[in-house]
Amino acid sequence: MLLEPLGLEMIGASLQSEHQVDILDMRLEPSLRRKVAQFKPDAVGVASSFTADVYNVFRVLDIVKEYNPHIFSFVGGQHATMAHADFIGRKADAVVLGEGELTVRELLDCWEHYRPLKEVSGLAFRHDGSWITNTPRRLIQDLDEVPLPARSLVSKYLPNYHLIWQQPGALVETTRGCPHRCKFCSVWKFWRGSLRSRSPERIVEDLSQTECEDVLFTDDSALSNPACSENIVDAIKKAGLRKRYIMQVRADSIVNCRDLLSRWKDVGLDCVFVGFESIKQQELDNYGKRLTVDCCEEAITILHELGLSFTGSFIISPDFEKEDFAALRCFVRKHMKMSMPTFPILTPLPGTVLYKERAAEIISDNYELYDLLHSILPTRLGLNKFYKQFVRLHTSYYYVYITPIGFKKALSRGNLREFLSQALKAISMLLNNHPWALLKHHKLPPGQRSMNGFPKQARRI
Ligand code: B12
Numbered sequence: 001m002l003l004e005p006l007g008l009e010m011i012g013a014s015l016q017s018e019h020q021v022d023i024l025d026m027r028l029e030p031s032l033r034r035k036v037a038q039f040k041p042d043a044v045g046v047a048s049s050f051t052a053d054v055y056n057v058f059r060v061l062d063i064v065k066e067y068n069p070h071i072f073s074f075v076g077g078q079h080a081t082m083a084h085a086d087f088i089g090r091k092a093d094a095v096v097l098g099e100g101e102l103t104v105r106e107l108l109d110c111w112e113h114y115r116p117l118k119e120v121s122g123l124a125f126r127h128d129g130s131w132i133t134n135t136p137r138r139l140i141q142d143l144d145e146v147p148l149p150a151r152s153l154v155s156k157y158l159p160n161y162h163l164i165w166q167q168p169g170a171l172v173e174t175t176r177g178c179p180h181r182c183k184f185c186s187v188w189k190f191w192r193g194s195l196r197s198r199s200p201e202r203i204v205e206d207l208s209q210t211e212c213e214d215v216l217f218t219d220d221s222a223l224s225n226p227a228c229s230e231n232i233v234d235a236i237k238k239a240g241l242r243k244r245y246i247m248q249v250r251a252d253s254i255v256n257c258r259d260l261l262s263r264w265k266d267v268g269l270d271c272v273f274v275g276f277e278s279i280k281q282q283e284l285d286n287y288g289k290r291l292t293v294d295c296c297e298e299a300i301t302i303l304h305e306l307g308l309s310f311t312g313s314f315i316i317s318p319d320f321e322k323e324d325f326a327a328l329r330c331f332v333r334k335h336m337k338m339s340m341p342t343f344p345i346l347t348p349l350p351g352t353v354l355y356k357e358r359a360a361e362i363i364s365d366n367y368e369l370y371d372l373l374h375s376i377l378p379t380r381l382g383l384n385k386f387y388k389q390f391v392r393l394h395t396s397y398y399y400v401y402i403t404p405i406g407f408k409k410a411l412s413r414g415n416l417r418e419f420l421s422q423a424l425k426a427i428s429m430l431l432n433n434h435p436w437a438l439l440k441h442h443k444l445p446p447g448q449r450s451m452n453g454f455p456k457q458a459r460r461i
């Protein structure tokens with residue numbers, strides 16, 4: 001998946017009326033220096049959403065300041081908010097904390113007119129060699145007041161953005177936040193425990209603005225407010241929109257809102273992403289997931305009955321023994337059929353309750369390992385055996401898709417598209433995440449892995 005930078009589009013939209021704005025997607029740009037030299041910006045904002053990507057954010061800041069040290073630089077996004085101290089001593093002049101649309105407008109206004117940055121709530125900034133954190137900003141009460149994402153600023157990249165197999169694919173927000181409190185999750189912390197919805201009319205306006213047929217809703221727990229969700233379905237129906245949607249839904253919402261899910265299917269819901277997290281009640285309770293294993297199983301039955309394709313996510317605990325991996329393999333084979341499970345390794349991401357609880361045990365401060373594919377907590381099996389089991393879990397499931405038997409099976413079910421996507425995933429998994437490769441990553445110095453290609457490409461003029 002490579003998807004549009006929606007956070008940056010929101011920031012761009014909110015600045016566009018007062019400033020000349022451009023967005024560079026550094027995953028796709030061959031030369032940052034050339035672009036900066038052409039555009040000659042007074043200020044540069046960098047998105048730092050993913051912890052594992054933070055070294056590339058540092059590199060972008062270095063290149064910008066190396067080109068012109070007077071450019072005002074600021075960062076924002078999930079990681080920057082949760083770990084803003086990481087930017088002390090780096091080339092960022094300020095960090096926007098949390099929701100960015102209003103803060104960034106005030107920030108640039110203050111900076112442009114030489115007013116003290118102390119006035120801007122929701123900001124941390126450099127001042128006379130120290131780092132100052134201002135008061136938090138109030139969350140935006142009416143999300144409809146926020147301008148629609150400035151998609152035109154990334155239209156140059158559109159052919160490259162894709163969901164699993166759908167190209168091009170778009171991201172659309174219907175809500176911000178989540179009412180739940182899972183210990184491993186940073187989302188509810190970031191949105192400060194709130195859940196806010198955009199109006200159905202505004203969502204339809206946003207959906208109509210994107211030319212993509214395939215849309216991933218960014219909501220972390222869609223259907224958390226069933227009444228709102230009913231209204232969105234009505235509005236989509238009334239507007240006659242014909243798109244395909246992917247959404248993230250909790251297992252208990254699937255069980256409690258079966259009819260609503262069926263209505264979503266009628267207006268284009270194509271696939272559902274569900275965080276089942278564990279097949280053991282004790283683990284679910286430890287994660288603070290507030291779900292039962294029975295409920296997860298019921299949700300799977302409902303999804304099959306509704307004929308909805310779905311992806312299930314199961315957390316791999318560093319405490320797993322061989323038997324736990326084996327039990328999960330069995331469960332997935334039994335229950336999931338042709339859907340695509342994912343297996344994130346339990347990772348204390350900055351800002352989470354889990355981070356607070358287990359900070360003392362973390363074995364590496366190399367953020368590149370915080371990609372949920374590496375264990376940064378001590379493993380009961382030892383890293384070597386743990387990764388062997390971890391990769392086996394993936395290959396045992398995906399392997400079937402790259403064998404002639406799998407191909408024949410998929411053909412007989414008329415499911416070639418899914419077969420190809422699974423096969424690609426299996427091949428990429430085998431090549432990039434061999435146990436020895438995962439182990440090797442632990443020995444690399446921080447930032448080394450993401451260096452591959454980045455400076456070489458981005459520095460080219
Ligand atoms: C869509 C999504 C994806 C998409 C990709 C999105 C993209 N454009 O690249 C896909 C499905 C591919 C994906 C993959 C992954 N994701 Co993801 N994803 C999301 C999700 C659900 C929505 C992001 C979004 O667009 N939100 C809507 C926008 C408007 O919000 P926003 O980005 O936060 O922007 C606001 C502010 O942050 C701020 N802001 C943002 N950028 C900037 C920039 C500047 C300059 C400023 C001033 C402000 C600012 O202002 C914006 C408006 O208020 C979030 C959860 C969430 N709700 O945010 C997780 C999330 C970002 N993902 C997460 C993770 C862990 C991953 C994966 C590592 C998972 C995995 N195992 O593979 C991968 C990594 C991919 C990678 N490195 O590229 C974590 C990141 C946590 C962390 N600390 O690392 C999140 C927070 C989910 C979580 N459970 O905690 N993801």
Ligand code: SF4
Binds near residue numbers: 180
């Ligand atoms: S994991 Fe999902 S349900 Fe739990 S707090 Fe995060 S977004 Fe909400």
